[in-house]
Every structure is written in C-alpha cells, then in structure tokens.
Amino acid sequence: MSINMKAAACVAAVVIGGAAGLPAQAQSARDYISIVGSSTVYPFATVVAENFGRSTRFKTPKIESTGSGGGLKLFCSGVGVGNPDITNSSRRIKQSEVDLCAANGVADIVEVKIGYDGIVLANSVSSAVYRLTRAQIFLALAREVPDPDGSERLVPNPYQKWSDIDPTLPADVIEVLGPPPTSGTRDAFVELAMEGGCKTFGWIGAIKGQDKNRFKSICHTIREDGRFIEAGENDNLIVQKLRANPQALGIFGFSFLDQNEDTVQGSFVDGQAPTFDAIAAGAYPVSRPLYFYVKKAHVEAIPGVREYLAEFTSDKAMGEDGYLADKGLIPLPNDERLAVIRAVTGLEPMTLTRN
Amino acid sequence: MLTGEQTRVRVAASLARRYRQEFLFRLFGIVSIVIGVGFLLFLFTTIIGNGYSAFWQTTIKLDVMIEESVVDPDGSRDPETLAAANYARLIQDALLEVYPEAAGRRDRRALKSLVSTGAAYILRDRVVDDPALIGTRHSFWLLADDEVDMLIKGHVEAGGDEALRRLSDRQVGWIEGLQAAGRIKKRFNTQFFTAGDSREPEMAGIWGATKGSFFMLLVTLLLSFPLGVAAAVYLEEFAPNNRWVDVIEVNINNLAAVPSIVFGLLGLAVFINFVGLPRSAPIVGGLVLTLMTLPVVIIAGRAALKSVPPSVREAALGVGASQMQVIFHHVLPLAMPGMLTGAIIGMARALGESAPLLMIGMIAFIVEVPNSPTDPATALPVQVYLWADSPERAFVERTSAAIIVLLAFLLVMNATAVWLRNRFERRW
Numbered sequence: 001m002s003i004n005m006k007a008a009a010c011v012a013a014v015v016i017g018g019a020a021g022l023p024a025q026a027q028s029a030r031d032y033i034s035i036v037g038s039s040t041v042y043p044f045a046t047v048v049a050e051n052f053g054r055s056t057r058f059k060t061p062k063i064e065s066t067g068s069g070g071g072l073k074l075f076c077s078g079v080g081v082g083n084p085d086i087t088n089s090s091r092r093i094k095q096s097e098v099d100l101c102a103a104n105g106v107a108d109i110v111e112v113k114i115g116y117d118g119i120v121l122a123n124s125v126s127s128a129v130y131r132l133t134r135a136q137i138f139l140a141l142a143r144e145v146p147d148p149d150g151s152e153r154l155v156p157n158p159y160q161k162w163s164d165i166d167p168t169l170p171a172d173v174i175e176v177l178g179p180p181p182t183s184g185t186r187d188a189f190v191e192l193a194m195e196g197g198c199k200t201f202g203w204i205g206a207i208k209g210q211d212k213n214r215f216k217s218i219c220h221t222i223r224e225d226g227r228f229i230e231a232g233e234n235d236n237l238i239v240q241k242l243r244a245n246p247q248a249l250g251i252f253g254f255s256f257l258d259q260n261e262d263t264v265q266g267s268f269v270d271g272q273a274p275t276f277d278a279i280a281a282g283a284y285p286v287s288r289p290l291y292f293y294v295k296k297a298h299v300e301a302i303p304g305v306r307e308y309l310a311e312f313t314s315d316k317a318m319g320e321d322g323y324l325a326d327k328g329l330i331p332l333p334n335d336e337r338l339a340v341i342r343a344v345t346g347l348e349p350m351t352l353t354r355n
Numbered sequence: 356m357l358t359g360e361q362t363r364v365r366v367a368a369s370l371a372r373r374y375r376q377e378f379l380f381r382l383f384g385i386v387s388i389v390i391g392v393g394f395l396l397f398l399f400t401t402i403i404g405n406g407y408s409a410f411w412q413t414t415i416k417l418d419v420m421i422e423e424s425v426v427d428p429d430g431s432r433d434p435e436t437l438a439a440a441n442y443a444r445l446i447q448d449a450l451l452e453v454y455p456e457a458a459g460r461r462d463r464r465a466l467k468s469l470v471s472t473g474a475a476y477i478l479r480d481r482v483v484d485d486p487a488l489i490g491t492r493h494s495f496w497l498l499a500d501d502e503v504d505m506l507i508k509g510h511v512e513a514g515g516d517e518a519l520r521r522l523s524d525r526q527v528g529w530i531e532g533l534q535a536a537g538r539i540k541k542r543f544n545t546q547f548f549t550a551g552d553s554r555e556p557e558m559a560g561i562w563g564a565t566k567g568s569f570f571m572l573l574v575t576l577l578l579s580f581p582l583g584v585a586a587a588v589y590l591e592e593f594a595p596n597n598r599w600v601d602v603i604e605v606n607i608n609n610l611a612a613v614p615s616i617v618f619g620l621l622g623l624a625v626f627i628n629f630v631g632l633p634r635s636a637p638i639v640g641g642l643v644l645t646l647m648t649l650p651v652v653i654i655a656g657r658a659a660l661k662s663v664p665p666s667v668r669e670a671a672l673g674v675g676a677s678q679m680q681v682i683f684h685h686v687l688p689l690a691m692p693g694m695l696t697g698a699i700i701g702m703a704r705a706l707g708e709s710a711p712l713l714m715i716g717m718i719a720f721i722v723e724v725p726n727s728p729t730d731p732a733t734a735l736p737v738q739v740y741l742w743a744d745s746p747e748r749a750f751v752e753r754t755s756a757a758i759i760v761l762l763a764f765l766l767v768m769n770a771t772a773v774w775l776r777n778r779f780e781r782r783w
Binding site: 034046050053055065082234236256 | 439464472476511512515520521553554555627631633634635716718719720721722723731741743744745746747748751
C-alpha cells in the first residue's frame, strides 16, 4: 500500500511540475487561431473555421462562445498569444470598448461586417400567421404603455389578449417566449422592435430629446406579469415549446426559423415576412448586422489569421450562394461585401466615426 | 401497577394501530422507490429513445471515378497536390451520372446537397492514403447530408407543403430513387466515436470531448486523491487539538458546499491570468475541478478513518508498532474502500460539471481531438450543451447520443472504482 501511495505521489509531483513548467511554453507559441465572442455569430464562425481547418494546412481555430460583451472584454485585455486574436460580435463595438482596447495596447482593430441576422416572432404552423406592426409589438410586451384612452400618460400594460390591442388580431391570450436579458438577441429585439414601435407614439419620441434614460426605460422595459416568458438562451427549446403550444409566439434568430420551417412560421412585421430576401434587402425591420473584429498585431504573429480572413470573406463562404447563407446568415449586398474585402485585404484599421 | 391481564388488554387494543402504522410506513417507502425508479426509467427511455438512432448514419453508395486530371493534373503524386484537389467535383460528377437530368445550376446544387460536404474530405483522405486509386472507378459509401439522414430515419416528413420543407419534392424523388436502387444504407456511425466536434451533424463526433473529459479527470484524480488522503490522514491522526485545526476543519466543510462557478472564477484568476496557463486546456479544467473535489475527498477520507475500530489501532500499538506503522499498515488499508467511495463521488460530480469550465474557456468549438492535457479541448457536458443549442435538426438526436456516452463514461468510471474498492476491501 505504501508503495502505491508513493507512486501516486510521484505522479502527482510530475503533473504539478509539468504544470509549473508550462507557462513559458504556452506563452511562446500558439499554432491555432483563438476566437471568442457572440453566440449569435458562433454558428457561422464555426462553419468557416471548420472549412478552413479541413482545407488548409493550418489547425482549426478554437472558437469560444462567450457573448458579444464578454468577447470584446477578453479581446481588449491585451496583445500577445495569451489573448484572443478575433472576437465575434452581434453588435458594433462601443466607444468605451475601443478605449479599453487602446488602454491595453490593442491599437489597430480591423472590423469585418459579415452579414445580417433577422430576429423573428414566430408561432406554430398549426395556427394562423400573425401580421403585426412594431407599435403592436410594443403595446403587447412593454411594462408600461400609453393610456388606451389616448391621453399622454403611461399606465401598467392592460392588454391581455391580442384582440385588446387591435380587434383584427386573434382573440388569443398574449403569450410570448423570448430570450433573457443576457442575450444579444434580446438586446437587438428590444432596440429594433420595441423601440421602433415605441417611437411611433410622438410624445414618447419627444421624451428622447429631453431625458434619454427615461425614454429608454419606457421603450426597453418588458412586462413582468407573465405574458412575456423568459425561455432561456436555447432557441431550440423555444421552437419546441411553440410546437407544443400553438397559442404562443416565440422570439429567436432567423437561422432557427430557417431550419424549422416545417413546424414554425414567422410573423409579418410592418407588412414584411421574415424571409431571406426581405432581410437581405433591408425591408424586414427587425434585423441587425453581425461583425467580427481582428487584432492587427496578431495577423503576422499567429499562423493562419490572414488565410482565415480570406476564407471568411470569400465568395464561397460569405457570397450570395455561399455556405454561410445555407446556415441562415443573410449575406451583405455585393458592393458592401466588396468594400469589406478591400478593408480586410488591406487590413485597414477601423474608426468608429465611419458609417 | 398494571396486572398481567390489564397489560394484555392494552397491548391488544394498540396492536392494530401499530401494525397499521408500520404498514403505512412501508407503503410510503415503496411509493418513494417506485416514484424514483419511474423518473429514472422516464429519463432513460427518452434519452435512449431520442439518441439511439444517432449511432447509425445514412450513407449513399456512389461510383466515383477518381479522375487523374482533377486530382493530380501534373502526375507527381505529391501528397500536397492530392490534398488540395477538388474532390467535391468528383462526387458531383458521380451523382450526375446517376441523375443526368439535373442540368441547371440550381438543380445541380440541389443534387449535390444530398451528400455531406464532409464526404469530400473523407474521399480526399482515402485517396491521399492510397494513391493507387487515382485513375480508377470505385464505389464508395459516402456520408449523406443531415437532411437526408433525418428523412431516412423518419425524423422529418416528406409530405406537406413543399415550401415549408428543407428538402424539395425533387430531392425527395432523387432520394427515393437511390433507395430503390439499393444505394442508400444506414451504417454504424463510426464517425461519431472517432471525430471531434463539427458544425455538420453527420461529421460531428464525441471523441474529442470524451478525451477532453478524460484528461481533465486524470489531472483531477492524480491531484485530488493523494492530496485529499494526505490531508485526511494528517487531520484525523496527527493534528493537535487546537483552534487552528478547528478553523481549517470548518473551512473544508464549507468549501465542499461552495457553488462550482466560484471555483471557475478562481481558476481564471489564478491559473490563467496569474500563472499563465493556456485557456481552454484540460489541465486548467483539471486543476479547477481538483479545487472543487478536494473537500469532498477529505471529508469522506476522514469519515472512513474514523470508522476503523479503535481495537485495530490499539492492538497494533500494543505489539509495538509506531504511530506511522499503525496508520500505513493497518488503518489506511481498512479505510481505503471508504476513501475510494469519496473519490468516486467527487469525480462523478466533476465529470458532470460545466459551470466552472465556462470561465476558463472550455465552452468552445474544437474540431481537433486533443492529444495532451495542454491541447484545447471541451468536456462531455459542454458538448451536450453546445449541440443542444445548435439550429440543425440532426443535432437533437446527437445531443441525446452524447448524453448516452456521458452516462457510459460515468458507468465505466464507477465500475472501475467499485472493482478497486472490492479488491482493497478487508473484513475483520
């Protein structure tokens, strides 16, 4: 027994010793690309990474799903092989994040816009298709809404059925399944659909000029009386719940609608169905651009970064008929894509004032 | 004072009630067990019912002509040229041979999408391994696309409105034609057990995550078991009885109840940011899980030491053994089975953990199978989570299949531990 114990102790010592010896090794080289960031971009970035890994001599990049904010924080924590080379984001980088990057020595960042993602409100195919406006979405989901009698004051949301909002809508109880506040999809939905509908009430729009925070709290706060149900980050779960409950609507990304068109259907928003073409043309109002950001200092230091960029922006990936479109990414219009390719091949650092 | 008769009467009066109480208590126990077993059965039937079909994969037999002009135009047989060739075109040509009527660009795309994009890479590897195939015609069983796989397995319907389906009527017609010609067969899904992650469900495998979990638990076991046993022996047998030892004991007991995400944060701060170990590596995962399991191992170890009868110690001391000899020759061997049980509980919990791994970057897409504890890797529960979150329908069955693998891993681990325990077990 004591011999066994000694052997175990020796092995443990080797493991600990090995671990202590590692930092030097880990810091000196990394032969794969390290990517972090948005869980919305994750399904697209991973396809590119896999194709890149299989068709070139480079290793397949490692992609962590950390969320846009978490990714940018890691990305901006410094230059060097211990830090990620690329971060995916379902929104544009903020000035505060650019400042954080600069403070940590990450000076030149290349911005790559990869395409668009639509956010859909969908229900089971066994029910009728909803035709909503953004104003109706706001009235159905906000915590406080303008008084139904038309006066300019806010009341706690009184609407229980869709038909209470507009008699032409079905007389079904409002029941919407959506992502929690930590999700980028929720951020985008609130900003594009809720705020879009909120602004249609002129007097609320006027508040924006006076008190921005008050405007945000009116337009961005979702009701908490059980009509909106937080269903977790897992969009598949929402799709499954919609199948089981034909009365409910769900909020998720377009790629999940695209993969499950036999069981769920997207609602019309402002007269536009969430189709591939409508989102690509910019006609569907609830859509957002997706990005990734590259550290210029890492392009030469880490093998394969330049080639990964080339693969991502190539016609077979990001083009109109590329494999990313098959996975549900809405491609950029041609001229915009050419501009992205130019910026990427020249590794032009971004500035936030552009656009 | 009761007389004998009075006692008898009183006992007879309460007897029925006491029997009834006992009966109810037994009934309660049986009902609890039935409910527990019911839940377990429900869990197993849903998981196995959803997952077993992932162990088979639809393949399509195609006669592929390995054209030298496509694969190796300059005839050099250089592996790099061979690897860079356009194998997808060879597969497309083979499909067109079966269905020459698919002429337009749109039709050809639709036809091509019946075969997995991964099939070209598998064909490439075959040709690179065996260049003699070049210039010959050979039939290959190629991986079908996940949509075709789902249709063949009956997870999606071919009927209904065409616009709402991922496969068009045309494609369904082609698939039925291939089936009638005996060109479609479900084969055992070896890919699932040998490959790393992939975004194509038919290419995705669990081996990368299994190895990641294995390396992580190896580090955890090698560190937490010796450390835990040493700490338990010291605290139980040698430590003086003073306030410091009390403080340490209370802290160890508290640590066992700390939520695992806290250990993840600690691991991020210490092992990655301070020591500089790489992110996403099983060694960091193993170190974090060691922190998590150590208190469990120590507490179980101390309980096992306590349960060794004092007579054993006293007898050994009585025949002149030193304290050290008493512990290593008598107490520890008797306590070993209990310590192993503690280690099993700790390791089983570590295997199922995903929250602390979030912080150290192991929730990641990693295609390459890790070969050492410092290569980037994920773990089994993380793989389950990542697949459950993927939009493709075919990942639903693969998620359940991954859970089956996770349970099998746990079973093998526990069986090994039980076997070890029985070997060490000594009766007195």
